[in-house]
Amino acid sequence: MRTRTRTATSTGTALLTVAVLGLAGLAAPRASAATPTGPAVAVAMGDSFISGEAGRWLGNTDRYAGSREGTDRAWTGGSNYDPAKVYGATGTVGGCHRSDVSEIAKAPLPGIDERVNLACSGAETVNVLSAAKGGQPYNGEAPQTDRLAALAKTKRVKLIALSVGGNDLGFGRIIGDCAYDWYFRRLCWKKQAPVVEQKLPGVQAKVTAVVDDIRATMRAAGYADGDYRLVLQSYPSPIPGGESFRLGQNDSDRMFKDGCPFNDRDADWAAYTLVPQIGGMVESVATARGTDFMDLRDALAGHEVCSLGTRQVGPGGPDPRQHEWFRFLDYANTQGTLEESMHPNAYGQQAMGACLGLVAAAAPGRYECAQDWFGNGDPGRMRLRPAG
16 A cells, blocks of 8 residues: 655644653553553454464565575574474464564563463454354464453453454455456456455444453453553555556566566555455444554555565565565465465564554554654654544
8 A cells, every 4th residue: 555645744743743642652541450460461362464474484585496585584494494483383284373573572562571462363253252252263272352351360461452354354365366367367356346345344343343342351350441452453455556566467477476466456456445445444443442543554565565666585685675574475385385475574563563562652542554754664663643
C-alpha cells in the first residue's frame, strides 16, 4: 500500500500529539485490587501475522542460484538448516511458527517483564474464542482465550495484541487463487471481490465476539478494562499495486525468480481494495468495542514482495534498506515452506514490533503506523499518527 497523503501541518500536529501523549502508555491504567501482582506480561494472540510466521528470513534470494546469501536464519553450518533455531518446537510443517523475532518478542515495551506468544499460524477466530463460547483447539493446543485465562490469574497481563480475521476471510486462499490465475493469464479479482464483500460482515461479527470474549475473560480473572491495553491490529499488504512491480506482469520471472505471480489488476485490487477493506473492518470492531487500534496497512510500504526500488539479496548479504520485508511465494518449497509465503519476514516483524511499542507508549486510541521519513529504511524506525 502506498502511504496516504497528508499535509505537513496536519502530520506534524498529529506526530506532536502522539509524542506528548506517549508518557501515558502502559503505566497509565491503575490496577484493580484483585489484579494479580506477579510479573507484568505482554501477550500476542491470533494468527500467523502476529505469531511470527516467516521470521526465519532476511529478504529473498534467487531460489535457483544455489545460495541463500545469508538470508536463512535457520542455518546451522555447512548446508544444514534447522527451523527450530527460529521457531522452536513450533517450526514443523503446519506448526504455529512462533518465531524468535515475532512482533511481541521484539517490541520495545518498558515495564514488561515477560512476553507470551499464544498466536498460531492458520488460526481462525474459532481457535481464539474460549471453549465456553464455542472455541476449538488448534494444533493440539487449547483455545487461545482459555490459555489467556490461566495466564491472567497468575501473572499481571498489561498488554494484549490481537491479529485475527484474515484466515476466516480466506486471505491465503485468495492469494493462491490469484497466483493460479496469473499462470493461466486470467484475472481473479472479479470473482474474489464479491466473495469478500459477502463474507466481511460475518467475519466482523466473529472478530467482535473474540474481543468480547477476551474482555469477559479478563474481568472474570479480576481485571477492569482499564487495567490492561487490548490492541486490535490490521494487516499490511504483502504485494504492491501493479504499477510498482519490478518486472512486467507477463515476465515469467515474476513467478520463477521473484516469487510474485500476480496480474497488475489483481495486485491493484489486493493492495488498494482488499487490504483496506480488512483494515476498515478491524477498525470498526475496535471503535465499537473501545479497544486500541493499530493500522498496519502502510507500515511495510515500499518493501513488499517484488516492490520496485527493492532487490533480491545477493553476495553482499542482507540489507533492510534495499531488500524486501515479506517472504516471497515459494510455491516449490525450494527454501523453507509454502506456509511462510507472503508473510512479513524478520525485517517486517521488526517493523511491526516497533509499531506495537509506539502504540503501547502512546495514550489509548486508534493509530496508523508507517516508516519514519528519517529512518533511512531502518525497520526499527517507525512513526505513529492518529487514524482517520
